[in-house]
Amino acid sequence: MNAQVKTFSQDGDYKVADISLADWGRKELDIAEHEMPGLMSIRRKHAATAPLKGVRVTGSLHMTIQTAVLIETLKDIGADVRWASCNIFSTQDHAAAAIAATGTPVFAWKGETLEEYWDCTLDALSFPDGKGGFLGPELVVDDGGDVTLLIHKGYELEQGDESWVNSASRSHEEQVIKNLLKRVQKERPGYWTRVVADWKGVSEETTTGVHRLYQLAEQGKLLVPAINVNDSVTKSKFDNLYGCRESLADGLKRALDVMLAGKVAVVCGYGDVGKGSAASLRAYGARVIVTEIDPICALQAAMEGYEVTTIEDTLGRADIYVTTTGNKDIIRLEHMQAMKDQAIVCNIGHFDNEIQVDALYASGAEKTNIKPQVDKFTFANGNSIFLLAEGRLVNLGCATGHPSFVMSNSFSNQTLAQIDLWANKDRYEAKVYILPKQLDEEVARLHLEKIGVKLTKLTPEQADYLGVPVEGPYKPEHYRY
Amino acid sequence: MNAQVKTFSQDGDYKVADISLADWGRKELDIAEHEMPGLMSIRRKHAATAPLKGVRVTGSLHMTIQTAVLIETLKDIGADVRWASCNIFSTQDHAAAAIAATGTPVFAWKGETLEEYWDCTLDALSFPDGKGGFLGPELVVDDGGDVTLLIHKGYELEQGDESWVNSASRSHEEQVIKNLLKRVQKERPGYWTRVVADWKGVSEETTTGVHRLYQLAEQGKLLVPAINVNDSVTKSKFDNLYGCRESLADGLKRALDVMLAGKVAVVCGYGDVGKGSAASLRAYGARVIVTEIDPICALQAAMEGYEVTTIEDTLGRADIYVTTTGNKDIIRLEHMQAMKDQAIVCNIGHFDNEIQVDALYASGAEKTNIKPQVDKFTFANGNSIFLLAEGRLVNLGCATGHPSFVMSNSFSNQTLAQIDLWANKDRYEAKVYILPKQLDEEVARLHLEKIGVKLTKLTPEQADYLGVPVEGPYKPEHYRY
C-alpha cells in the first residue's frame, strides 16, 4: 500500500497518497466551485436549514476535485460524511488530500489494489460509534453500486445464506469481496444487520448501478428506497453526452499525444456516451465508424453520417477503438490480435470487461509499460496495440474525468436525491424512484446564469394553450429531449 | 375553386388541380419508392395476407409524393382508401393527380380556401354506400387531428349538444367548421352517429394532434382507440429532427435564395424540430440564437454553443426568424415591427399562430406578394419583413416537405399502427396507445439495409449479461435515445 494513513482521532481518519498535496487540491477546489454553480446554489439555499443535519452519509464515487465539491456541499447542508472512490485508478490524490485535511474521512488513492479498494469501501462504511465499534451509513451516495452490493451481500450472509460467498468466483475481484465479507463476519459479527437497520436510502448515478437496483427490486431483495439519478435528463443527457465529448479526447491526448485528425476511430455503441465520443473524435478530424446492436441507435448514427458496421469489418483499417456500451466482451482477444499495428484500445463505457483484458493478459502478448495507465502489448505476429487505463475508464484513468461544470449537474441531482430520500424516509418504500421532472428542470436552471443564458417566460395565455404551468414542468414524462 | 373535379363513378372520384400531372407524379412516385424501404418492405411482407382487406380508411395528411407511397401501401395491404390533405398549401399537385389517376379518391390541391379544405375533409370521410348515401371510415390516418375533431364535434352535435356550434368563433376557420357541421346536419341527418358506429380507431402523428387526443381521453370523450405514432422514436427523433434539418433550408432557399452564411438566425424553441433547424442553419454558416422556456432544453442549446436569449434581445440584429414551438404568439406583431429591415420570418413548428399573422394583416403594413408563398410587409417606419407560407409550415409551403427516406420511417409507423388497430379492434379501449418498442425497432431495422448499415448481433452471453433478449427490444421504456 502506498497510502498515507491517519487512524481514528478527533479530527478524522484517512488513507490518502500524500496529505501534503492538500494545498494544491484546495486551490483547484476553489476553481471548481466557480464551475459548479448548481452545487454552490444548493449550499446557499440549504445551509441554514441543514436538511441532512447529523445524517451519516457514505459515498463511493471517483474521488476527484469535483467530488470534493460534492462532499463539501453535503457537509454544508449538515451531513456526516465518509468517502471512498469507486474505481482503483480514478482518485485525484490532491483532491483526496484536500478533503482529508479538513477532517473529513476519505479512503482513496490513485492505483489501489483490489484488496485495498474494498478495504477502503469498508472504511467509508464504518462510522466510529465512540465505543470502539462502528455504525453504518444512513444514506449512501453510490456510483456503480459497490457499496449497495457489499451491504446486500453482507446482510444476505448474516441472514444465513452462505451460498454466494462459498461459490466459485468468476473473477479475482469477486473473490476479494467474498474474502472481505468472511473477515467482517469474524471481526464484526452482526455488523451488516445493524447497518441495514439504520440505512434509509441510496442514490445511484450509473446505468449499470441503476440496472442492478431494478434487478434487486424485481427480485424483491432491495433493502432500502433508491433514487435513480442516472435517468434525470440533466444527468444522462449531460454527464454521459457532454462529459464524454470533453473528456475522451483528453484521455487519449494525455495518454499518447496522438493526432486524431485523419485517423479511423471505431466507437462501439451509440448511446449517450457513444454519441459524445463519436462527436468529439469527428470534430478532431477523425473518421468515425460506429458499431451497434440496436437498430434505432444504428439509424441515428447513420443519419449523422457515420459508417455503421461490425467490429470485424474494421480490423486492419482502424487506428483507435473506444468501447461505450456497458456490455461485456465488446473487444475480444481475437479482435485485438487482428488490429492494425499500433492501434489504441480504450474504454469509456463502464467496467473493464468491455475489453477482454483478462484474456489479453493471458494471451502471451508481450507487455511493455510506457507510463502509468499506458501499456503496449506486442503479439506474436509482431503487431502491437496500446491498452489505456488497463481497460478501465480512460477519461478518469488517463485524464481527470469529466469537467466540473457537467459534474455540477450530476452532483446537484445526487444532492437533491439525498435531501429527498431523507425527507421522505418514512414514506418511501424499498423501490427505485426517479427525481420529479421539476427537480430535473431546477438543476438545469441553476446552471444557466453562469453561462449567460436568458430564458423566455411563458405568458399565462401561452401556458394555458399548451396546458402546462407557467413555471413548469413543461414536458410529458416520455419526452426524450 | 381551381380544382378539376370528377364525381362519383366506377373508378373513383377526385378533386385535384390538374389530372394531367399524373404521369410526372408517377415518375416521382417510382423514385420515392426506392427511398422508402420501410413502406416497401411492409408491402412485401403483408401483400399476400392483406391485413386491412376491405377496411375503409380515411387519411388526412399532406398530399405529397411520400404520402402517395403511403396510400398505395395501405391499398396494397387491402385497404379501401379516401384521402384529403391536412394543410391548404402542402399538396403536391402531381402527387394528387397520380393517386387520382389510379382510381383512388383524393381531394386536395395546393392553395385551397379554408371552406374548400373542410369540404375536402368531408369528401375524404364520405365512402359511397352504393345506395346514394355515405358510410364513414373504419380507420383514420390523422395528422393534426382535423378528421378526429370533425367526427367528435359532429357526433357531439348529433348527441344534442349544440353549445359549440352556436358559440362565438375565435377564428375564421372555427366558423367554417361550424358551418360545415350545420350543413351536414341538414343534408345527412344522423350521419356522424353512423360514422362513429363503424369507426375502430385512429393513428395520429403530430405532437399537437396527440396532445388533443390525450385531452379527449382525460375528459372521457375519446370515441375510439388511438395510437400515438408521434412518440415512436423513429418518428419524433427522425421526422422532427432529421426531417427539419433537411427541409428548413430547402424552404428558405426556394422562397428567397438567401445566403445563410454570415446571417444571424433566431430559432424559437429547441425541441426536436428546433434542434434540427438550428443544426441546419449553423452548418450553412449562420450564427444561430435560440430562445427557450424550458431550462433543460436551454442548457442543451448552450452546450452546443448557441447563444440563448429572449427574442426581444435579438430584434434589430437578426436576419432570420424560425418558430418551432407548437405554441402560439411566439413572434408577435411588435417583434416584427422592430426587426431589422428585410428580416425573414417563418414557421416550421405547427400552426400558423406561432407567428401573429392575423395581427400582421390587420396592422396596416403594406403587403407585396413576391411570388406564391412569399410576401413582403412594409411597416410605417420603412422597414420590411418577408413572411413565408403565410406563417404555415415553410418546408411544405415553400419546398416539398421532408424527404422520402425520413417519411418512410414515420409512415411505416402509421402503417403498422393501422394494422395494429385493426387487429386489436375488439381488444383495445378508447384510450391512447403507443406502439410497442419492438415495432419501433422494427421500423428502424427496415431502413438500415438501404443505407448499407451492418448491425452487430448480441451473443447469448452478452444478452444475458444485459438482461435483454438477443433480438431486442434493447432499451427500457424511459430511454431517451
Next chain:
Amino acid sequence: MNAQVKTFSQDGDYKVADISLADWGRKELDIAEHEMPGLMSIRRKHAATAPLKGVRVTGSLHMTIQTAVLIETLKDIGADVRWASCNIFSTQDHAAAAIAATGTPVFAWKGETLEEYWDCTLDALSFPDGKGGFLGPELVVDDGGDVTLLIHKGYELEQGDESWVNSASRSHEEQVIKNLLKRVQKERPGYWTRVVADWKGVSEETTTGVHRLYQLAEQGKLLVPAINVNDSVTKSKFDNLYGCRESLADGLKRALDVMLAGKVAVVCGYGDVGKGSAASLRAYGARVIVTEIDPICALQAAMEGYEVTTIEDTLGRADIYVTTTGNKDIIRLEHMQAMKDQAIVCNIGHFDNEIQVDALYASGAEKTNIKPQVDKFTFANGNSIFLLAEGRLVNLGCATGHPSFVMSNSFSNQTLAQIDLWANKDRYEAKVYILPKQLDEEVARLHLEKIGVKLTKLTPEQADYLGVPVEGPYKPEHYRY
C-alpha cells in the same frame, strides 16, 4: 427558339423568354440589392464620376438576378451594356425580362440550343453603330471565356488563318462556333478586326477562363489586357467555397428532393469547390468520400475526416456523385454503368465533360425525362442513374446558382476590374493582371457592415511591429488565407 424577340429600336433590343416576367424579376432584384452591399456601395461611390461613362461593355455571364444587379451597377457608373448568358441553362427568365424591360439589350433564356447560345453571344457583341452596322465592345466581362474565344478566333480567321475553322471538330459545339464565324465572315466582312481595334480589355472570373487567358498570353496571342478576377481571395475563396456550400444541396433538393442524411456521397476533387461541396453534404449527414489527384489536397481532405479513395472503390456503395474538378472524364461511362441503382450524378465544377455525357447518350441506356434538368438513364443490367442538368452546373441548372451575398463579392471584383481596365487602358499591356490586394481587402470591407462585423484597428505601434500599413494591405502576396 422559344424566346420573345424585340429588334432594334429606341429603347433596346432583346431576346428573352417572356417579357411579362419583368415585374417579378424587379421584385427579386429589389431583394437582391439588399444582399449585395459591395455592388451598391460601388454605385454610391462612383455614380457621380461615372468612370465607365459611354464605354461599350459586353457581358457573357449567367443571366441571373445577381447578374442583373451587376448589369445595373455597370450602367449606373456609366457603361453602355449588352449581355448574354454563358450557359444554355443558367438564365433566370424573370431576371432577363427585368433587364430587358429597362431597355438594356439582353439575349438569354433558359434552355437555349447551342446554335441559339452562340447567336446570343454575337448579339451581345453587336453594338448598333446607328448606320445599320455594328461596333464591338470596348470592355468585356467574361465567365468561361466564350466571348474572348469568339473574338480571338474571328480575328485569327480575318488575319487569314483558316486552319481552325476548317479543321475537324471534336464536339458539336465547336462546329457551331465555326459555322457562326463563317457566317459572320460573309455577313460582316472585317468585323472582328474592327472589334479588336476598339477592344481595351477583359475581366474573367472562372478558373477555366483564366487558364485559357494564361495560355493565350504564353503563346503571345492575347489581344488585350486581361484581369484575372478568379484569383482574388474574395472570389476564389468565397464564390467557389461558400457559394457551392450553399448551392449544391439546393440543386440536389430542387432536382430530386433526396434525403442527404445517411447517403454515401462522392465528391471528385477537393479544391475550393470540392471543399464547399463536401462540407455541405457532410453537414446534412451524408458520409462523404473524396477523390483527388493532388497529394496536398488529398491530405487536407483526410485531415477533415473524409475517406479519400478512387472512384472505382466507391462504385456500388455510393449514392451521390459530384464532380468539382475543372478536368474532363472524371466520371466515365464505365463508372456510371457500375454504380448502385438510382445513384445521382451531377457536376458543379466547370464544363459538362467532367462527366462523360456524350458517351452516356451514345451508350444505349434508356433515357426517361423526369422533369426539366432531371433525366433517368436505365442500363441493360436494370440499374438506373439520375443525371442532373445534363452534366452542366447543377446549382445553376437545377437551382438558382449562388446566393446574392457571395456573388456580390465576385461581382464587386468584376466591377473594380472593369474600372481598373478602363482607367489604365493606355498603360496596361496584353497580359494577365490580378487585382491589387488592397482592392481585394476593399471588396471584403464593403461586405462586413451588412452582417454586423466590427473590425479591430491596428495601433501605429502594432502596424510598425508587423511592418504593415495601419490601413492595410496586411498580408504578403503568397499568403493563402
Next chain:
Amino acid sequence: MNAQVKTFSQDGDYKVADISLADWGRKELDIAEHEMPGLMSIRRKHAATAPLKGVRVTGSLHMTIQTAVLIETLKDIGADVRWASCNIFSTQDHAAAAIAATGTPVFAWKGETLEEYWDCTLDALSFPDGKGGFLGPELVVDDGGDVTLLIHKGYELEQGDESWVNSASRSHEEQVIKNLLKRVQKERPGYWTRVVADWKGVSEETTTGVHRLYQLAEQGKLLVPAINVNDSVTKSKFDNLYGCRESLADGLKRALDVMLAGKVAVVCGYGDVGKGSAASLRAYGARVIVTEIDPICALQAAMEGYEVTTIEDTLGRADIYVTTTGNKDIIRLEHMQAMKDQAIVCNIGHFDNEIQVDALYASGAEKTNIKPQVDKFTFANGNSIFLLAEGRLVNLGCATGHPSFVMSNSFSNQTLAQIDLWANKDRYEAKVYILPKQLDEEVARLHLEKIGVKLTKLTPEQADYLGVPVEGPYKPEHYRY
C-alpha cells in the same frame, strides 16, 4: 540551474534535466516514429547515400519527442548534430534525455532561465574542434530565428559595429543576449567570423522567423542562403491549422480541466492558427467570438458563423481568451482588468508579448501559482484571471505541443530543406528561398499511406487537358489550397 550536465567526452556532452528519463523517452520515440511516416520515409530513402554526411548541423527548436525523431533523421542521413530548445518551457525532459543518452549533444530542459537558455544556444553552436576550440555549424535548423540572430549579431560585433551591444535594451532578454556576446568576444575572439566562414545555410519554420529573414535580406545583411519552410503548404496549412486544432484544447484541459461547452471564447486573429483554434473550441460546444484587423479574414470568420467584433466588446461576457496573431499588445492590461471573474487568458500565436504580461506583473495584481504554468492574478476589484504558460505558447507550455503526425509534415520540410541547402550550397545566394512545389507535394505524399489514402492518377489525356504533368506539380504558385 536544475540540469544534469555532462561535459565534453567521447560520446557526447549534454545538459538535460534527468538523464534517467531516457528509457521513457525512447519508448515514446518508438511510438512517435510510427506517427511520423514522412521522416521515416526520408530516412529509408537517404540513409544509404547520406546526403548530409559529416555536415555540422545546429538545431534550435522545441526539444520534444517529435524533434527527437527529426534529430535522429538528420543523423541517419549523415549529419553531426547539436541541439538546443527555442523556448524556455517547451522541452520534454524525457525526449532530451533519450537524445542525450545516444551521445548526441543536447542542451535543453523545461524551465530554463533566460541566461541558461542563451547559454544552451551557444552550446548547441559550439562543435569541439578536437583542439580545445570550437567550430560553428555548417547548417542551421531554426525556429523563431534565435540562432540566426545570435550569429548575425556576433558577426556584426566582430566586424566592429558595437552600436547594438551597447544600446539600451528594451527587454531583459535583449540584455542577456548582449551580455553573452560580450562574453564570447572575450573568451573566443574571432569566433563568429570563423562560424560565418563555414556556415552554408539556414532553414526556418516560423512566420516570425521568416519575417526576420526577409527583413535581413531586404537590408542586404543576410549572411547565408535561407529556406522559408513556413510557407510550404504542408507546413503553414498543416502545423498551424491542424496542429493548433489538436493542441489548443489539450493545453487548456491539462492546465485547468475546464469545461469548454457553453463557454464564450474569444479567438484573437483568424489566420491559420486562429482558424484551427476557433474550430476546436466550437467543436467542444464553446461559443466563439473572433477579433480581426484584416477584412478578408474577418469575412471568412463571419462566413463560418462566428461573431466578429472587437475585444472591448467581449469584456465581461467571455470566459476564455486565446491570442493567435503574431502581433503584440493584443490583450492589454486594461482588458484583463475588465474581464469576467475567472477568465482564462492564453497565447498560441508567437511571443508572449501578444499578452501584456510585463504590465500584468507590474500591475499590483496578486499572483497565486496554482501549479506549473498556471497562475491566478487577482485584481483590486476582486476579480481574478488565469494566465497560462506565463503568456508563452499554451500548447507547448501546458501540454506537449502539436502531435507527431502533423510535425512529421513540418519536419519533413525541414529535412528536405537541409538536404537542398547542402546540395546547392555552391549555387544558392544569400536570399530567402521556398521549397519547390514538387517537394511540398512530396511531403504530403509521404503521409498518405499511413492514413489509408488512395490517390487518383491523372490519365495522360487529362494531364494534357489541364496542362500539368501526370506526376505533378498540379497547381500554379498562387494557388491557396
